[in-house]
Amino acid sequence: MKKFERSEGLVAPLDRANVDTDLIIPKQFLKSIKRTGFGVNLFDELRYLDEGYPGQDCSQRPINPDFVLNQSRYQGASVLLARRNFGCGSSREHAPWALEDFGFRVVIAPSFADIFYNNAFKNGLLLVTLPEETVERLFQEVAANEGYALDVDLENQRITTPSGEVIEFEVDAFRKHCLLEGLDDIGITLQDEDAIRAFEAKHRAARPWLFRDSAQA
Amino acid sequence: MAGQTLYDKLWSQHLVKERDDGTALIYIDRQLLHEVTSPQAFEGLRLAGRKPWRIDANLATPDHNVPTTLKERAEGNAGIKDPVSLIQVQTLDDNCGEFGIEEFKINDPRQGIVHVVGPEQGATLPGMTVVCGDSHTATHGAFGALAHGIGTSEVEHVLATQCLLAQKMKNMQVRVEGQLGTGVTAKDVVLAIIGRIGTAGGTGYAIEFAGSAIQGLSMEGRMTVCNMAIEAGARVGLIAVDDTTIDYLRDRHYAPRGEQWEAAVADWRGLVSDDAADFDKVVVLDAAEIEPQVSWGTSPEMVTGVSGEVPDPAEQDDDTVRNGYTRALQYMGLAPKQKITDIRLDKVFIGSCTNSRIEDLREAAKVARGKKVADSIKLAMVVPGSGLVKRQAEAEGLDKVFIEAGFEWREPGCSMCLAMNADKLGAGEHCASTSNRNFEGRQGYGGRTHLVSPAMAAAAAIAGHFVDVRQLAANDDVQGQEA
Numbered sequence: 001m002k003k004f005e006r007s008e009g010l011v012a013p014l015d016r017a018n019v020d021t022d023l024i025i026p027k028q029f030l031k032s033i034k035r036t037g038f039g040v041n042l043f044d045e046l047r048y049l050d051e052g053y054p055g056q057d058c059s060q061r062p063i064n065p066d067f068v069l070n071q072s073r074y075q076g077a078s079v080l081l082a083r084r085n086f087g088c089g090s091s092r093e094h095a096p097w098a099l100e101d102f103g104f105r106v107v108i109a110p111s112f113a114d115i116f117y118n119n120a121f122k123n124g125l126l127l128v129t130l131p132e133e134t135v136e137r138l139f140q141e142v143a144a145n146e147g148y149a150l151d152v153d154l155e156n157q158r159i160t161t162p163s164g165e166v167i168e169f170e171v172d173a174f175r176k177h178c179l180l181e182g183l184d185d186i187g188i189t190l191q192d193e194d195a196i197r198a199f200e201a202k203h204r205a206a207r208p209w210l211f212r213d214s215a216q217a
Numbered sequence: 218m219a220g221q222t223l224y225d226k227l228w229s230q231h232l233v234k235e236r237d238d239g240t241a242l243i244y245i246d247r248q249l250l251h252e253v254t255s256p257q258a259f260e261g262l263r264l265a266g267r268k269p270w271r272i273d274a275n276l277a278t279p280d281h282n283v284p285t286t287l288k289e290r291a292e293g294n295a296g297i298k299d300p301v302s303l304i305q306v307q308t309l310d311d312n313c314g315e316f317g318i319e320e321f322k323i324n325d326p327r328q329g330i331v332h333v334v335g336p337e338q339g340a341t342l343p344g345m346t347v348v349c350g351d352s353h354t355a356t357h358g359a360f361g362a363l364a365h366g367i368g369t370s371e372v373e374h375v376l377a378t379q380c381l382l383a384q385k386m387k388n389m390q391v392r393v394e395g396q397l398g399t400g401v402t403a404k405d406v407v408l409a410i411i412g413r414i415g416t417a418g419g420t421g422y423a424i425e426f427a428g429s430a431i432q433g434l435s436m437e438g439r440m441t442v443c444n445m446a447i448e449a450g451a452r453v454g455l456i457a458v459d460d461t462t463i464d465y466l467r468d469r470h471y472a473p474r475g476e477q478w479e480a481a482v483a484d485w486r487g488l489v490s491d492d493a494a495d496f497d498k499v500v501v502l503d504a505a506e507i508e509p510q511v512s513w514g515t516s517p518e519m520v521t522g523v524s525g526e527v528p529d530p531a532e533q534d535d536d537t538v539r540n541g542y543t544r545a546l547q548y549m550g551l552a553p554k555q556k557i558t559d560i561r562l563d564k565v566f567i568g569s570c571t572n573s574r575i576e577d578l579r580e581a582a583k584v585a586r587g588k589k590v591a592d593s594i595k596l597a598m599v600v601p602g603s604g605l606v607k608r609q610a611e612a613e614g615l616d617k618v619f620i621e622a623g624f625e626w627r628e629p630g631c632s633m634c635l636a637m638n639a640d641k642l643g644a645g646e647h648c649a650s651t652s653n654r655n656f657e658g659r660q661g662y663g664g665r666t667h668l669v670s671p672a673m674a675a676a677a678a679i680a681g682h683f684v685d686v687r688q689l690a691a692n693d694d695v696q697g698q699e700a
Contacts, residue, residue, distance in 0.1 A: 015540070016537075016540065016541065016544065017537045017538070017540075017541050018416055018417070018516050018541065020516075020654075020656045022635075022654070022656040022657070022658060022659050023656065023657060023658070026658055026662075027635050027636060027637045027659075028637070030253050030254075030281075030637065031253075031282065031299070031301040031302055031304075031305050031637065032301070033256035033257065033260070033304060033305060033308050034257065035257045035369075045657060045658045045662065051644075051662040051663075054301050055301070083537055084417065084537065085416060085417035085420070085450070088416055088417065088450065089352065089447075089654060089656060090351075090352050090635075090654075091254070091350060091351055091352040091366035091367060091368055092253075092254065092368075093254070093257075093350075093368035093369040093370060096368075111417060111420065113417070113420060113450060114420055114421065114450070114451075114452050115352055115365075115366055115367070115368060115447075115452060118367070118368060118371065119368035119369075119370065119371075122368065122370040122371070123370070172238060172239065172240070172384070173238040174236065174238045174239075174240040174382075185370070185374055185382060186265070186267070186373065186374050186377045186378060189242060189374065189377075189378045189380055189382065190377070190378060192233070192234055192242060192380075193378075195233055195234050195242070196233055196242070196244070196270075196378065196379060196380055199233040199234075199244055200244065200271075200379065203231075203244060207344065207481070207484065208473075208477060209342065209472075209473035209477050209478075209480070209481045210246045210342065210344070210345060211273065212273040212471065213273050
């Protein structure tokens with residue numbers, strides 16, 4: 001996983017609640033067996049005016065000029081500003097893969113769905129939860145100021161707006177550590193291999209029916 | 218001391234280690250795998266030179282991409298016409314072969330939707346932790362198992378370590394008390410719950426469904442309820458173990474036998490919340506007030522009773538909600554205040570991990586028996602959840618009931634629930650669907666999904682528009698008495 005670097009990022013606003021992972025990346029693109037290449041199909045049904053299919057040359061497709069990510073002022077955005085319950089629905093990790101592949105490093109919203117929240121952090125995508133009023137104010141500031149960018153500092157858990165206002169945010173210590181260091185979860189867990197083996201032996205003794213190779217035929 | 222909830226008990230029984238920062242390592246007893254969310258996980262294992270921690274904890278079956286037409290299924294994997302889908306299914310076969318993981322392949326009679334297959338085989342047992350790279354893993358909580366969906370990185374993590382990094386959720390109890398009316402099913406109960414608490418109402422919680430109406434449900438009904446916990450935002454849905462649970466599991470293929478069965482049952486009896494358990498949130502619904510439900514919008518919370526009407530966005534105070542309703546009505550091609558029973562349908566889909574079990578098919582067949590699908594319906598299809606469900610339904614003659622009524626009788630798979638195979642809606646088509654998500658484009662580009670129970674879907678197929686299945690039942694009773 002890439003380390004999360006502090007950076008100033010252009011903000012793109014996606015003004016709708018309950019953005020589901022089907023909307024972030026429609027199912028036909030889940031047929032890939034890779035982790036990369038999903039960015040061109042991010043928000044496919046909002047972004048293009050036709051129906052997309054895997055492997056197509058998206059540069060030839062009719063784009064929806066009304067969709068926010070197609071507007072020139074938001075080109076190169078790396079911070080997505082969204083509404084409540086972002087990432088609900090399907091557990092597809094293709095959703096954070098697509099956001100990340102498109103170029104987003106941060107999503108700010110009043111709330112996120114649980115599975116998406118986990119998936120995002122495992123792919124270097126920082127999710128920042130802020131109060132609804134703060135998010136609403138950011139939406140207004142983005143709309144009013146072309147080129148609106150936020151400085152997102154994970155180390156100090158602070159966001160700085162163009163006017164110099166500082167907004168603090170919460171993030172749990174473990175996720176923050178992994179993101180800043182670009183750590184692989186599996187490697188960390190395997191440091192506890194002995195504890196897992198000990199638990200497993202005890203668990204097997206107490207409830208052998210949970211283990212098919214200990215089960216009575 | 219306060220008592221423990223069922224979730225608290227399952228959590229502590231699987232807790233390997235708790236870190237100071239609140240993150241815990243929990244042990245996973247069962248991982249179910251399918252073709253869509255596993256290839257990158259296996260690839261990750263290979264790249265890191267790792268092996269699965271415990272092969273026998275895993276069980277795999279392809280379900281999302283498989284064709285459901287008999288002609289194509291007869292050809293096995295070769296019948297998958299989309300080359301990208303074919304690669305994905307073949308990749309699952311190859312990965313399971315390489316690592317020695319048991320897989321029910323495309324034409325194995327035990328193949329089916331992973332959340333139908335696990336319980337049917339007894340591979341889901343009370344007291345287990347169950348994960349799968351699929352949000353509808355919540356289904357398995359119907360057995361008093363701690364079950365939830367995970368992402369592909371977590372699939373790889375569980376394969377490599379048999380553990381998951383997790384944080385303890387909060388406890389919510391949703392109690393449905395009293396007697397459900399005739400024609401009101403588990404699907405209506407869970408849609409009514411989602412309508413009440415909202416699609417993010419359960420975020421951060423494990424929901425335990427309880428109360429006399431839940432206890433009165435069969436295992437199939439309980440799975441339908443837990444399946445859609447995720448549509449209320451909760452990764453985990455749970456129901457306490459009772460005789461219904463135990464009776465369902467006896468003699469299932471992977472269920473314990475002999476003395477081990479007796480010991481297991483004694484252990485499972487404890488998988489209930491203590492009387493003194495504290496829940497962070499409690500919601501109570503009166504079963505008698507729940508009517509058959511129909512979703513009208515593009516989020517499962519956009520749902521109402523069949524006697525109701527499409528809401529008017531102008532009456533919503535919250536800007537975000539009003540904008541959401543306006544957009545939903547535009548996408549769905551519906552007008553404010555339109556009666557639900559005036560919504561005309563183009564297609565009907567009976568299937569999915571929510572409603573493709575034998576009881577679901579029986580309920581739909583009861584409505585369809587001796588009737589004909591309306592001429593205006595372009596396609597009405599029934600897709601059993603597994604090869605074994607299909608076989609059982611055929612043994613009961615349900616296939617003939619459906620075929621004679623004009624439904625297509627298909628081979629098992631996820632099918633039009635998410636339309637990754639050839640079964641999909643066309644743009645603008647309205648579908649009465651027994652699936653779980655009415656998101657934009659979910660069942661096909663531009664498709665318009667209405668979530669309903671199997672009985673309501675069958676009734677809609679016959680009428681060509683939504684009808685109150687309770688009235689059909691009443692009419693039939695009258696006719697029956699006259700005859």
